[in-house]
């Protein structure tokens with residue numbers, strides 16, 4: 001059921017995904033977006049800002065909820081997902097700051113996780129959820145083994161994820177070992193899901209997610225039953 005849109009390279013994927021997001025905002029200005037971070041989304045947000053500057057669509061009525069955030073980083077740490085989002089999107093568009101949400105990672109985390117779910121529900125749910133995919137098939141920070149009905153919660157990161165994300169941190173500094181992430185159940189509640197994967201190191205994850213039986217060992221395979229999933233990928237990432 002998931003629809004694959006294969007484009008030649010990351011630049012063309014960025015343009016197509018940015019156009020997809022812009023189209024959603026034009027059709028419904030009060031769209032609730034689910035946002036993702038990671039290297040895959042760097043060119044996508046850049047293309048989205050370009051389109052925004054040319055095009056006359058607006059985020060003024062929109063809201064956004066990011067998938068995840070590290071636990072234990074100081075508020076303005078450059079490798080936090082909040083810093084990523086400010087630098088790559090929020091500082092450049094008219095999305096009101098009070099509606100640009102990321103999971104809280106200080107204080108009473110259980111209460112904050114419940115409040116995040118309630119805030120998403122109060123907006124009427126997520127219209128368009130953007131997703132990358134980890135090499136082990138993770139979505140958000142839902143590592144292999146995460147229950148398909150999981151909600152926003154504190155999770156421990158896989159060693160392979162910590163290794164993969166090391167490059168985002170200053171030399172000698174390791175990523176935190178835990179994070180707050182939307183659950184798989186939170187993600188699949190979105191009305192539409194756009195998953196983006198580029199490069200040969202994502203092909204195995206896409207194969208396990210979409211060309212194999214659903215399995216909690218591959219979190220992205222939970223998307224198989226979703227009625228409206230579009231996967232933008234390049235030929236190198238195409239599942240076998």
Ligand code: GLP
Nearest residue numbers: 037038039040132133134140141
């Ligand atoms: C990270 C994020 C995910 C992201 C994935 C892939 O750990 N929590 O949301 O999709 O890993 O990242 P990248 O696009 O850099 O390969």
